Amino acid sequence: MEYAKDILGTIGNTPLVKLNKLTKDIDALVLAKVETFNPGNSVKDRMAVKMVEDAEADGRLKPGGTIIEGTSGNTGMGLALAAVVKGYKCIFVTTDKQSKEKVDILKAVGAEVIVCPTDVAPDDPRSYYSVSKRLGDETPNSWYVNQYDNPSNAVAHYEQTGPEIWRQTDGKVTHFVVGVGTGGTISGVGKYLKEQNPNVKVWGVDTYGSVFKKYHETGIFDQNEIYPYITEGIGEDILPENVDFDIIDGFTKVTDKDAAVFTRKLAKEEGIFVGNSAGSAIKGVLQLKEHFGPDDVVVVLFHDHGSRYVGKMFNDDWMRDRGFLEEEITTAADLIKGHKDKPLVTVMTEELVSHAIERMKAFKISQIPVKDVDGFVGSVDETDLFRAFVEDKAVADKPIKEVMGAPFPEVSKDATIDAVSKLITRDNEAVLVNLGAGKYHIITKHDIISAIQ
Template identity: 50%
Template sequence: MSVLDAIGETPLIPLTRVTAGIAAAVHLKAEFLNPGGSVKDRAALAMVRAAEESGELKPGGVIVEGTSGNTGIGLTIIAAQRGYRAVVVVPDKSSAEKLAILRAYGAEVIVTTGGVTRDDPRHVSQVAARLAAETPGGWLANQYDNPANPGAHYATTGPEIWRQTGGRVTHFVAGVGTGGTISGTGAYLREAGPVTIVGADPENSVYGGGDGSPYYVESIGHYVHPDTLEDVWPQSYHREVVDRIERVGDRESIEMTRRLAREEGLLVGASAGTAVVVALRVARELGPDGLVVVLAPDSGRAYLSKYFDDGWLRRTGFPAPPVPGPLVGDGPVTAPVLVPAAARVRDLTGATGVALLVLPRQGGLSPSPGDVVGSVPVDAVAGAAPDTPLAELAQPPLPTVGAGEAAAEAIGRTSADAGWLAVLTDGRIAGVVPRGALLTPGGTAR
């Protein structure tokens, strides 16, 4: 016996309070109870076993992976138990808790730039592939394209759900990240009986038809940089298995995540919040014979500094318990001047205030901070030739503050050199405000 024998056989937990008024039953598959705290333990173990059997991973070898954190944690636990080294590459948007957990298990953690094109050498997948190739004994797990990823769920997660429900499950709901969980589990359940497979996706993710812009829910969805030449989807995601995809905004996902903790006693990550929102939508369509199983991928303990932190919510513009004012949003917030990253000085003719250089996106959503590549005070272009690219005159993106954040806190954590601040509502830039407008005539926060 070892810790690896504790992977899988997670319980189904009926939801009882967030389901008020719904006739169908909704049961949550508690994957956060795996040893590494997430569903990714299953795929990690299956991928390592397959690599050992094929000879790709040899005794004393080095496991390398690019991940938002959870798969890396699972692989690092296995590495610790079986005597491998683990090198894990994560994007800079991953939570601090995930980095701390990886290091606690002995992983060498490489943090790289997120929000870049897949072919950028700084991309998580590029860095991981390079390190695996350069490291003696290195093996790249490659969860996005490794058939052992969906295979793990076809062999374990699907059969468990079918057995635990006595074959009564009518709908299965899961988020789509690498696609392995929903593809493998869904394939088994569809073969076992007439089960409808529903994907849960962030509103901006391209899986469900979003614009590919950044979002705040970790470990789910598919971001696409606008300069991407070819959008390559993971081979672990078998689209034909999924009957439909439902999109959920960041705000609704985060609010449900917090509700699950306070109303159901379930501390889970925001990707579980996304999936539960969808599960409840599905359940409302059903009668008392419906049984929806929703998979909760990971634990909220990996996100205590984010979704469960009231200060983080205020700073990013999401709803949070109120604080004494005045608040940032109480002031003279104005709409930002948005121009393409490739714009020129002549494009600011007649504009006032500050312009934000944004990556081009389709759709009418306000910009995500991750799509802003620079800022230009309009008065700073005076005298410049009309054909001058604004990128040559641009300053860094504006510091961000939340609309519901106390003005004093916003002043305290932003530089006095910042002329303007970008104001966030639900994580997106809803306006801009001169930093000085948050100060009283005496120079203190209003």
């Protein structure tokens, strides 16, 4: 009979799949190493089990111990599978940038998950780096994995992923392209492939807000390169020890929008349902196409599964809110597609200023149309209310009509974006769009900016 003795025995030997539609303009054979076929649905299963086994071998991880790690989700899943099979507990620390699906999946396999803020410095005590290290120090009989600096990370890919790619391409691989986060995959695979053929080119895919590309090209760790970004699984604001810059031939950076758009394109045009970093990776391949020739074999690695991003890149509302959805926006009606079903928040002339303030807080808005029984007669925005409060601290108990400004201009639902934009000025923060049948909605500066592609 043919069977694996446990789920860990199914890790590896993932397929190479030829890409066709998205790479039709590339004069080379492009093959995707689809790591979603691992049991934890990501490439991280490989290094997670290797790190656990090496820690067991040298006594860092003892029977009944607790595995502690900071993770974007996928390494945690691999560690959790190993923990289930081998009898360990898990505590994982992640960031609020990661998808809800990732957190829920980790909990589903028995892990405790702690969520930390994304937009803090690595050495901030609230960062997921700091919290995971602290838990490792404070938790009895625990092992802090530290995938960023743990050499077993890269060794796993040197021993497994690299040889697989070499064997599957019959030694014909000429370029390896992969997103870079902890650095284990690119460094381990790259080292193995270059040992077989020093002419193999190894390309890293980075994201805007990360330090890798500039550091590789200049040797400068530029703090100004660091800012929040949406793309998950790649890029860093630190330099992990697992990133061997000497093995990497070059980097290309991919925007958050392109990463999200191409994640969806992979599903719709290639039938490959993979995650956010795969969108970055395939866009990176397209950006590097001038480096490829007709005899080249380009292998691009897809890290994880699309099921972990159903609430993000595969959700139209999420994409639309960030201006990532590729749809034609030409009229006023198009500008409010994402919220046209929500009621228009208004305030009546005789209501108190405090009522308007409460609505602004409740609905997280900055301006409100003012109505009376005959229709729209005025408007208030947070700037008006702030000025009124500075002049009179008792303004909250006054009727809206005493502080309201002129009513917002009205346009038809067919008005062009250009016509709407001209109506929004320093003195006028919004426009009302008449949708017909007595229904109105509001267009703000945010709606205009979101429509800029």
